[in-house]
Amino acid sequence: xxxxxxxxxxxxxxxxxxxxxxxxxxxxxxxxxxxxxxxxxxxxxxxxxxxxxxxxxxxxxxxxxxxxxxxxxxxxxxxxxxxxxxxxxxxxxxxxxxxxxxxxxxxxxxxxxxxxxxxxxxxxxxxxxxxxxxxxxxxxxxxxxxxxxxxxxxxxxxxxxxxxxxxxxxxxxxxxxxxxxxxxxxxxxxxxxxxxxxxxxxxxxxxxxxxxxxxxxxxxxxxxxxxxxxxxxxxxxxxxxxxxxxxxxxxxxxxxxxxxxxxxxxxxxxxxxxxxxxxxxxxxxxxxxxxxxxxxxxxxxxxxxx
Numbered sequence: 001x002x003x004x005x006x007x008x009x010x011x012x013x014x015x016x017x018x019x020x021x022x023x024x025x026x027x028x029x030x031x032x033x034x035x036x037x038x039x040x041x042x043x044x045x046x047x048x049x050x051x052x053x054x055x056x057x058x059x060x061x062x063x064x065x066x067x068x069x070x071x072x073x074x075x076x077x078x079x080x081x082x083x084x085x086x087x088x089x090x091x092x093x094x095x096x097x098x099x100x101x102x103x104x105x106x107x108x109x110x111x112x113x114x115x116x117x118x119x120x121x122x123x124x125x126x127x128x129x130x131x132x133x134x135x136x137x138x139x140x141x142x143x144x145x146x147x148x149x150x151x152x153x154x155x156x157x158x159x160x161x162x163x164x165x166x167x168x169x170x171x172x173x174x175x176x177x178x179x180x181x182x183x184x185x186x187x188x189x190x191x192x193x194x195x196x197x198x199x200x201x202x203x204x205x206x207x208x209x210x211x212x213x214x215x216x217x218x219x220x221x222x223x224x225x226x227x228x229x230x231x232x233x234x235x236x237x238x239x240x241x242x243x244x245x246x247x248x249x250x251x252x253x254x255x256x257x258x259x260x261x262x263x264x265x266x267x268x269x270x271x272x273x274x275x276x277x278x279x280x281x282x283x284x285x286x287x288x289x290x291x292x293x294x295x296x297x298x299x300x301x302x303x304x305x306x
Contacts, residue, residue, distance in 0.1 A: 031106035032115055035084060036077030042286045043080070046199070047166055048072035049292030050192045054173030056299045057184055057249050064176055068169065071126040078119035079145055079165075085112050086149040094210040096278075134175040141168040153215075156222035159200040160193070167192030184249040191241030195288075198234035201227060202269070203285040206278040220275070227275050235266040242295060251302025258298035265291050 021030055021039035037043050051068040084091065084102045092103035101107040107115075127138040144165035151158035170192050174185035197219065204211070204220035205227065211218055223230040239262065246255045269287060274280040 031101040035081050035101045035107055035112060035115060036119065037080045038073075038077065042289055044072050044076045045289040045292060046196075047076045047079075047169060049296065050167045050188065051169030051173040052296055053192075053292075053299055054170045054185055054188055055177055056296060056303065057188060057245065057251075058174050058177035059303060060173070060177035064173070067126055067129065068173060068176075071123055072169070074119045074122040074126070078116055078123060079148075081112055081116040081119065082146070083149045085109060085116070090214060090216060093214045094207055094216075096207055096210075130172075130176045131179050133179045134172060137168075137172050137175045137181070141165070141172065144168065152211075152217050154217070156217040157219060158217065159197050159204065159219045162200055163193035163196030166196055182248075184245045187241050187245035187248060191238045191245060194234045194238035194241060195291075198231045198238065198266070198269075199285055199288045201231055201234070202273060202275075202281050205275040205281045208275075225275075228270055228273055231273065232267075232270045235270065239263050239266065246299070246302055249302075250306065251299070252305030253302075254305030255298050255302025258294065258301050262291060262294045262298060265294060 019039040021033045025033055033039060048069060051072060052065055055064050055068065084100055087097075088100075088102040088109070091097035091100050097103065102109065102112060127135055130138070144161060145168075148158065148161045148165050151161040155161075167189050170189040171181060171185055174188075175181060201219040201223065204218040207216075208218070208220045210216075212221055219230070220227060239259070242262070243256075243259060246259065265287070269284045272280070273284055
């Protein structure tokens with residue numbers, strides 16, 4: 001463990017080598033940027049896509065897209081900071097996470113709390129720029145976000161709770177445009193939950209051995225050798241629910257062929273998956289950034305072809 005800590009303080013991160021933070025950020029800022037996961041933007045994309053999907057589905061404007069992008073960056077950072085505060089003792093026992101700023105000692109717990117509050121203040125400023133109903137929806141998101149870090153201790157379904165929290169932007173984005181909630185937003189939200197169940201089960205396979213050793217639960221451990229069919233089922237459900245969102249929103253014909261490409265992408269992930277290979281799992285997990293872009297394109301095509 002001493003060797004791992006030294007590497008972190010020297011400026012390297014075990015599961016994100018060669019990133020812009022290690023290359024260009026000031027030394028004093030690097031531990032905090034890592035704490036907010038700004039060295040690995042995939043999580044921001046996965047949080048942002050449901051927001052953008054909902055805004056486009058509801059025919060919102062570019063200004064909202066930009067505002068939600070800022071919100072996704074700071075609130076993903078806040079969520080990761082809170083998660084690391086809660087999980088710091090567990091993270092120290094997992095090879096992939098032992099170098100993170102809190103278990104490595106690069107950031108103290110009091111400093112992490114101050115950093116968390118600062119990020120939340122920026123997120124609050126973004127939220128308060130929305131309509132009253134959207135503000136209420138955004139405040140409600142704090143409940144699943146606060147509960148998620150504890151779920152891996154008590155259930156084999158922490159990925160479900162991550163999906164509930166991480167896809168809240170589908171509800172918030174729709175509410176920000178319309179001031180209401182409606183079936184298309186709900187179908188989109190449910191689809192996002194199943195999508196998260198799929199991609200985060202892939203992600204969890206990276207740590208399956210360490211998780212089993214220290215008592216952390218996950219869908220990767222629950223399904224084990226049956227993870228491929230389980231992920232295929234999650235992705236099939238997600239695709240069906242995304243289709244229902246487009247149908248209820250009255251999207252045009254252009255939505256459907258691009259949604260088909262989305263399905264091919266998810267199928268490719270399942271076929272390529274090698275659960276015992278951490279690099280393969282990380283690669284496929286990150287490819288969901290591209291899936292998110294494809295689904296956004298499908299929604300845009302559906303709006304244009306009405």
